[in-house]
Amino acid sequence: MKNKYYLIVSLILPLSIAAQSAQERTKIASFSNKIGNQILKEELMRESNNATIRVTNYLKNNPAVKKRIFFGEDNWGIREIMDIAPNGEIIYAETYNDGASKTARANRLYTGGSLGINIQGQNMIAGVWDGGNAQSTHQEFMVNGVTKINLLDGADYQSHPTHVSGTIAAQGIVSNARGIAFNSSINSYNWDSDLSEMLSQASTGLLTSNHSYGIGQLGSIWFFGAYDSRARQFDNICYNNPYYLPVVSAGNSRNETTAPGSTQLTNKFGWDMIFGHANAKNIITVAAVQNVSNYVDPSSVIMSTFSSYGPSDDGRIKPDISMKGVAVYSTNSSSTNNTSYASMQGTSMASPGVTGVVLLLQQYHNQLYANYLKAATVKGLILHTADEAGSYIGPDYEFGWGLINAEKSAITIRDKNSLTSSKSVVEELTLNNGTTFTKTITANGTSPLKVSISWTDPAASTTDVNSGTIDPSTKYLVNDLDVKVTKAETTYYPWKLQGMADFAGAPTNISTNNVDNFERVDINNPSGTYTITVTHKGTLTGGLQNFSLIATSDSMSTLSMNEAIAANDTKVDFYPNPAKNYIQINEKDKDLLINIYDVSGKLVLTSKLADNKIDISQLVKGNYLANFINKKGVIKNFKFIKE
Numbered sequence: 001m002k003n004k005y006y007l008i009v010s011l012i013l014p015l016s017i018a019a020q021s022a023q024e025r026t027k028i029a030s031f032s033n034k035i036g037n038q039i040l041k042e043e044l045m046r047e048s049n050n051a052t053i054r055v056t057n058y059l060k061n062n063p064a065v066k067k068r069i070f071f072g073e074d075n076w077g078i079r080e081i082m083d084i085a086p087n088g089e090i091i092y093a094e095t096y097n098d099g100a101s102k103t104a105r106a107n108r109l110y111t112g113g114s115l116g117i118n119i120q121g122q123n124m125i126a127g128v129w130d131g132g133n134a135q136s137t138h139q140e141f142m143v144n145g146v147t148k149i150n151l152l153d154g155a156d157y158q159s160h161p162t163h164v165s166g167t168i169a170a171q172g173i174v175s176n177a178r179g180i181a182f183n184s185s186i187n188s189y190n191w192d193s194d195l196s197e198m199l200s201q202a203s204t205g206l207l208t209s210n211h212s213y214g215i216g217q218l219g220s221i222w223f224f225g226a227y228d229s230r231a232r233q234f235d236n237i238c239y240n241n242p243y244y245l246p247v248v249s250a251g252n253s254r255n256e257t258t259a260p261g262s263t264q265l266t267n268k269f270g271w272d273m274i275f276g277h278a279n280a281k282n283i284i285t286v287a288a289v290q291n292v293s294n295y296v297d298p299s300s301v302i303m304s305t306f307s308s309y310g311p312s313d314d315g316r317i318k319p320d321i322s323m324k325g326v327a328v329y330s331t332n333s334s335s336t337n338n339t340s341y342a343s344m345q346g347t348s349m350a351s352p353g354v355t356g357v358v359l360l361l362q363q364y365h366n367q368l369y370a371n372y373l374k375a376a377t378v379k380g381l382i383l384h385t386a387d388e389a390g391s392y393i394g395p396d397y398e399f400g401w402g403l404i405n406a407e408k409s410a411i412t413i414r415d416k417n418s419l420t421s422s423k424s425v426v427e428e429l430t431l432n433n434g435t436t437f438t439k440t441i442t443a444n445g446t447s448p449l450k451v452s453i454s455w456t457d458p459a460a461s462t463t464d465v466n467s468g469t470i471d472p473s474t475k476y477l478v479n480d481l482d483v484k485v486t487k488a489e490t491t492y493y494p495w496k497l498q499g500m501a502d503f504a505g506a507p508t509n510i511s512t513n514n515v516d517n518f519e520r521v522d523i524n525n526p527s528g529t530y531t532i533t534v535t536h537k538g539t540l541t542g543g544l545q546n547f548s549l550i551a552t553s554d555s556m557s558t559l560s561m562n563e564a565i566a567a568n569d570t571k572v573d574f575y576p577n578p579a580k581n582y583i584q585i586n587e588k589d590k591d592l593l594i595n596i597y598d599v600s601g602k603l604v605l606t607s608k609l610a611d612n613k614i615d616i617s618q619l620v621k622g623n624y625l626a627n628f629i630n631k632k633g634v635i636k637n638f639k640f641i642k643e
Contacts, residue, residue, distance in 0.1 A: 021123070025205025028372060032203045033240040040236055044196040051083040051091075058084045080131065082192065091215070099291035100167065100353045103324040105407035106180050109360050115410060117364065121169065121181025124359040125150075127201050127209030128165050128352075132158030133188045135333040138340075140170035140177060141186075148185040153197070155190030159333045163344055164212050166331030167352035168359070176329050177341050180356025181363075195230075199237050202244035207362050207372060210355040211248045212348035215276035221260040221267075223275045224253075225313040226466040227476045231280040235459035238282035238375060242456055242546065245375035246283045247355040249347035250274055250319040251308035271397055271503035272471075273308035274318050281476065281517050282456045284358075284379055285318050287399055288325020288350035289389070301389035301403045307347050310397035313466065314475050315499020315515045319400040321382055322389055325350030357382065357406045365413050368597060369637075370629055374428055376517075377548040380454030381409045381426070383518050384550045394495040394507035394522070401520075412552055425551040429534075431481065432544045437534040445554020449526035453483045453534055455547040457517040471500055475515060479545040480537040482512045485521045487530050494519035512537075526553055571636075578641035581617040585609060589631045596626045616642055 058081070059067055068080040083091035101107040109119040128134065134141070135157040136149035148169055165186045172178030187206070189197050191213060198209060215230050238244055253261050253273040264273060278285045288307040292300050304326050310318030328349035334340035358378055365373050373381075386402035395401045415423040431437055443449040460476040485492040496513040498505050513519050514537070523530070536545065573586040585594070587609065594614050596605040604624075607614050616624075619642045627637040 024366075024372070028205040028207070028243045029203060031242055034203070036240040037199060037203045040233075040240060041196060041199055044199060044233065048193050048196060054084040055081055058090075080192075099293065100324045100328055101178070101180055103289075103292045104180065104353055104357055104404045105295075106353075106357055106360060108407040109364065109410055115407065115414075117410075119360050119364045119367070119410070121179075121184030121356070121359050121363060124181060124184040124363050125187060125206070126168050126181070126184060126355050126359055127187045127189065127198070127206050128161060128168070129189045129191050129194045129198070129209060129211050130158070130161035130164055130213065132156050132161050132190055134162045134165035134186060135331070135338070136188070138162060138166070138170075138331050138333070138338045139173050140166055140179075140331050142338075143171065150185065150187045152187055153189050153193075157333050159342070160212070160348065161188060162333040163328075163330045163342060164210060164348060164352045167328060167349060168210065168356045170331050174341060177331060179330075180353050181359040184356070184359050195233050195237070198244075198246070199241075202237055202241035205243075207243055207375075208245045208247060208355055208358040208378075210352045211246055211277070212346075212351055214249065214251050214274075214278050220468075221264050222466070222468050222470045224260075224264050225272045225279065225311065225471065226275060226469075227279050227312060227314065227460060227464070227474075228276060228467065229465050230277040232459045232462070232465050234277045234280035235282050235457065238280075238456055239458050242374050242376070243372060245358060245378055246277075246280075247351050247358065248278045248280070248283050248285050249351040250278055250285050250287045250310075252288075252306040252346050253308040255306040268503065271309045272311065272313075272500070274310050274312065278308075279312045279316075279318060281316070282375070284320045284354055284382065285400070286325075286347060286351040286354050287319040287322040288345070288347040289322045289399070289403065290326045291324050292403060295387050295403065295405075298388045298390060298402075301387070301399065303398055304345070304347075306345075307350075307398075309503070310400075311497065311499055311503070312476075313471055313500070314473075314477075315497060316476075317395045317400060317497055317516055317518075318397065320379070320518075321354060321386060321401055322399045322403050323350040323353040325353075328353075354382070354404060357404060357409070360406060361409050361413065364410050367603060368413065369627060370595065374456070374546070374548060376454040376456045376546070377426065377428055377550075380452050380518060380548045380550050381412055383454070384450060384452040384520060384552070385409045385412055392506040394509070395497060396507065397497060397503055412550065423552060423554065423556060425549060425556070427549045428546065429549055430544055430546050431534060431536060431540070433536075433540040437532075437549075439532045439549070440529060441532065441551065441556055442529050443523075443526040443551075443553035443556045444528075446525060447554050449485075449523040449530065449553040449556070450520060450551065451483060451485050451523075451532055452518065452520040452550040453481060453547050454518045454550070455479070455481060455545055457545075458541050477515055477517060479540050479542075480514055481517075481519070481545060481547055482535050482537065483519050483521060484512070484533050485523060485530050486533065487528060492521050492523050494521050572638040574638055574640070578643045579616060580643045582613045582615050583626075583640060584613055586612060587628075587630065592628045592630065594626055594628045596624050598622065598624060 136147040170179040290302040332340040332342035383401040385408035389399035389402040390396045412424040416426040458478040592609040
């Protein structure tokens with residue numbers, strides 16, 4: 001029998017190297033579903049062991065076949081047999097082959113950047129699963145004689161994972177090769193057993209990971225757009241571990257010259273080309289665009305010639321976001337030295353840039369508010385604040401929600417507790433079965449009022465997983481939340497696309513969205529009072545659904561809120577305000593650590609509460625935000641004026 005092929009495809013055309021503290025990782029891990037993780041771990045290990053047996057038997061019966069080969073220009077490509085399907089088809093893993101920080105506006109978070117903060121990935125860590133390990137001894141990863149690359153499975157180092165890891169964490173000895181989160185570190189894994197290893201890392205507090213590879217069947221077109229078993233397992237891992245956000249490359253299938261890719265290109269003109277775990281709901285799928293040195297308008301963002309277009313079979317918006325993936329200069333591995341670099345292109349090079357941004361945003365939020373964001377919130381922030389790209393206002397199946405803008409995301413985080421008129425709302429909430437959430441705000445200005453919800457959705461059932469059907473009509477959203485904004489008699493709905501009915505058409509915003517687990521409402525030139533309403537269709541699996549609410553406008557204030565469940569009491573009893581030399585804080589807990597920030601979000605004072613007082617005499621006159629965590633783990637915030 002002539003074998004068809006399945007494919008996992010990698011998408012390539014004062015420093016501190018400590019990771020998040022053990023206490024922080026333990027706190028994140030406490031939110032994981034431990035029972036669910038144990039059941040999933042056993043399932044994944046069973047699948048992995050069975051695959052190993054099948055591959056071993058296949059290689060024994062086919063001695064001329066090599067398990068791993070290298071291919072492409074300079075042998076950058078890696079292809080490895082991962083499994084044998086029941087019908088004899090081979091499942092392959094395969095890789096696809098300084099403007100990034102400017103394209104993403106991440107450089108504005110660095111020391112000396114326009115935001116006036118020092119967010120560079122310090123003490124943060126990302127997982128990287130790839131076709132081998134990064135070269136840990138490369139000069140870009142060595143700090144004071146210690147490597148920033150944690151090799152966790154003993155695989156050989158290769159050029160592709162070295163380049164990907166450098167795009168995230170290279171420290172910048174060669175300035176053009178500096179990574180997005182250049183003070184961060186990397187947990188480096190080979191891609192075999194990736195699912196069980198991801199589960200292990202997520203359950204112990206890992207916040208994000210990069211996956212510059214995909215999976216699909218080389219002999220058929222059904223897998224394009226398919227929600228397959230790997231997409232489902234990615235969603236399972238994320239749902240059980242709500243702070244974990246994988247970042248995945250969209251693929252390079254738009255330059256395919258052989259079937260089935262060329263057939264799909266002929267049939268659908270470049271759309272419906274994303275496959276495998278890149279179609280999961282709870283991840284960020286990244287498209288590759290050219291360098292954007294200065295964003296002015298949508299025409300500033302030029303699509304690469306190779307980046308795969310969506311949608312998923314059920315019409316979900318894929319890819320989610322765009323990032324530079326053309327001519328990305330980064331670290332390269334070498335058997336003779338630790339100083340090799342290379343310029344590469346592909347969505348493999350775009351996704352690690354987004355992974356780096358996730359680290360920066362998590363670091364910034366933790367610095368300001370002493371806690372990390374849930375994965376749905378980080379994803380929501382990135383999609384909410386993206387710059388427009390493409391032919392139409394709103395999302396599309398080429399650029400997703402647009403070009404990533406780390407600066408706007410950071411400002412949204414900073415301004416959610418603005419001391420003057422608020423410019424953003426960022427809240428992590430819960431909707432119970434049969435309940436409605438409402439929030440009334442005022443908004444004014446020339447920039448749009450944007451209101452988003454984002455949630456980590458349960459994985460679709462095993463019976464719904466696609467294993468061979470071309471473009472099924474199945475909907476994979478499990479808990480279908482809806483957001484709308486009303487003013488008087490006018491209702492504003494979220495953006496949505498038309499799926500298989502119209503790949504290239506303009507998005508609409510005239511009805512509810514029933515496929516995406518990120519929804520955004522845009523209202524131009526807002527003026528007056530608006531009510532945000534979040535509801536759900538059907539019955540919520542598990543009886544509830546956590547979700548994140550994000551809203552931004554030039555000027556905004558909250559008038560009232562009716563939440564699905566009561567929030568923790570975060571009111572702070574303190575005086576005087578304005579204050580000159582000290583603030584009295586009436587808390588029963590002793591030795592609380594108080595953090596104080598100026599209006600730019602910069603941490604200006606950290607001090608223990610002594611006799612219920614904190615000395616502020618050294619602060620300059622102005623407005624300040626303070627916060628602390630009480631013994632029950634409740635974060636409390638308050639604002640004051642220093643005379």
